[in-house]
Amino acid sequence: MTTISLKNIVKKYGDLEVVHSINLEIKDAEFIVLVGPSGCGKSTTLRMIAGLEEITAGEVMIGTRVVNNILAKDRNIAMVFQNYALYPHMNVFNNMSFSLKLQKVPKPEIKERVNNAARILNIEELLNRRPSELSGGQRQRVAMGRAIVRNPDIFLFDEPLSNLDAKLRTQMRVEIKQLHQRVKNTIVYVTHDQVEAMTLGDRIVVLKDGRIEQVGDPIELFQNPVNTFVAGFIGNPPMNLIDGTITKNGENLKISFPDGFKLPIPDKPDAKINEGQPIVMGLRAQDIFLEEGSNDIPEDWKFDAEIIVTEPLGSETYMHLDVGGLKITGKCEGRRVVHPNEKIKLTFNLNHLHIFDAASTKSVY
Ligand SMILES: Nc1ncnc2c1ncn2[C@@H]1O[C@H](COP(=O)(O)OP(=O)(O)OP(=O)(O)O)[C@@H](O)[C@H]1O
Ligand SMILES: [Mg+2]
Structure with missing residues (x-):
């Protein structure tokens, strides 16, 4: 032993x-x-x-x-x-x-x-x-x-x-x-x-x-x-980590980013987030992908975006994106040809959303 x-x-x-x-x-x-x-x-x-x-x-x-x-x-x-x-x-x-x-x-x-x-x-x-x-x-x-x-x-x-x-x-x-x-x-x-x-x-x-x-x-x-x-x-490419603030929109909490973009936060019982809290939003590229009419994703998880740069790796392509001012990396299947300046519809799989407290850097969601 x-x-x-x-x-x-x-x-x-x-x-x-x-x-x-x-x-x-x-x-x-x-x-x-x-x-x-x-x-x-x-x-x-x-x-x-x-x-x-x-x-x-x-x-x-x-x-x-x-x-x-x-x-x-x-x-x-x-x-x-x-x-x-x-x-x-x-x-x-x-x-x-x-x-x-x-x-x-x-x-x-x-x-x-x-x-x-x-x-x-x-x-x-x-x-x-x-x-x-x-x-x-x-x-x-x-x-x-x-x-x-x-x-x-x-x-x-x-x-x-x-x-x-x-x-x-x-x-x-x-x-x-x-x-x-x-x-x-x-x-x-x-x-x-x-x-x-x-x-x-x-x-x-x-x-x-x-x-x-x-x-x-x-x-x-x-x-x-x-x-x-x-x-x-851990993970390649690194998780998208973007500064934001927790805000309230009626009853629901959202993440507001400095450039005006807003992201809904799915309900989670053990979340430790409050209105006004400065946070870091985390979402992996694999959870940001081209919208292809999938039915089980809520409509407010879908966004218009523009491709800035593409990185084709063969099996997959990373897309550096502008989503309403937010700069973020997404991913698509390698055989799907995408181009810079192309306007696309994106899906954010917010089931895999991470939120970290900005001050402590610890996961709070
Ligand atoms: N003999 C030494 N005297 C003083 N400081 C040292 C000594 N050996 C290592 N250190 C310091 O201890 C810290 C840890 O060093 P260590 O070699 O364990 O790092 P490491 O994680 O293996 O890094 P690397 O990936 O570069 O090999 C470093 O800040 C290094 O400068
Ligand atoms: Mg070493």
């Missing part, structure tokens, strides 16, 4: 506190992703779990054992970094078996473990090559192989794919996911790329400025972001 538990973890460099009392329970065999912008404390947190960085305050537990004072080499953890630095003068087999030789593991067992890892990673043919004779993706796999042969309880990854080109990254993502499905170790994976986080993680931890903003599975974070930061960070 390899659970990891972070209890009020603090990291200070001198007087500068960079990780502020983080609490997190990681389950056995869970694939957890730490994601956030540069400098938010992802690597520092990972390195405290690994034992490469002293913990200023709080407790790290692996399984039932507090590991604060246990050396990195005694935590049975394998870490794969962005700069995986293979030994250039050794072939793949020797690179992968190096740590086992140091541990004086018997030769036949070394051979078996390396071959096993090579099979998992599909690099059996490459065992006699040197790193200079490998592609970037193959080198990355060797670096992972080096970690796998050690048979660790926990894998820690720190942006392992950021040196690879986009296509290779997509391919390696699938391989890492398959690896996890096969070996079922606990994995903590750091990235600043929200797509990587969404595609890999069983759960995602969104960090900002050394604090956890939200923890949840990918779809939970996408559908129910707790604040504007998570709403804007």
Whole structure:
């Protein structure tokens, strides 16, 4: 059972506190992703779990054992970094078996473990090559192989794919996911790329400025972001986030935008919004689409709009739109050809409307 538990973890460099009392329970065999912008404390947190960085305050537990004072080499953890630095003068087999030789593991067992890892990673043919004779993706796999042969309880990854080109990254993502499905170790994976986080993680931890903003599975974070930061960070393109004010129109609450545009707010029992409140409206591009005569959408969720710029991606096209002065991004099916300056009728699916309080940035609807 390899659970990891972070209890009020603090990291200070001198007087500068960079990780502020983080609490997190990681389950056995869970694939957890730490994601956030540069400098938010992802690597520092990972390195405290690994034992490469002293913990200023709080407790790290692996399984039932507090590991604060246990050396990195005694935590049975394998870490794969962005700069995986293979030994250039050794072939793949020797690179992968190096740590086992140091541990004086018997030769036949070394051979078996390396071959096993090579099979998992599909690099059996490459065992006699040197790193200079490998592609970037193959080198990355060797670096992972080096970690796998050690048979660790926990894998820690720190942006392992950021040196690879986009296509290779997509391919390696699938391989890492398959690896996890096969070996079922606990994995903590750091990235600043929200797509990587969404595609890999069983759960995602969104960090900002050394604090956890939200923890949840990918779809939970996408559908129910707790604040504007998570709403804007998770999902591509980012959620439309637009300043407005709650106003009243007879009995019904609406959102009024500075340029005069108004949006109805569907009734919701647990909404914490009041007339006059400054808010940020959130709606994803996928919920703003061409009106095609769909019957189950109320008439007052349909608006005249003008297309400003189109971004065709093949499977879908993003449309940068002007809706009565409101600048917003919508989406249409890739085969539907749309043009700049085209006047269109739009549907806003307000069943997926988000409202955040402008002052606290927290979700209030
Ligand atoms: N040795 C150090 N001394 C002082 N400050 C440090 C040290 N190492 C990191 N920091 C600071 O701690 C904060 C967190 O750094 P960390 O490396 O954990 O960020 P990160 O989230 O991994 O960012 P990136 O995505 O750029 O790798 C940053 O503000 C960084 O400047
Ligand atoms: Mg980092």
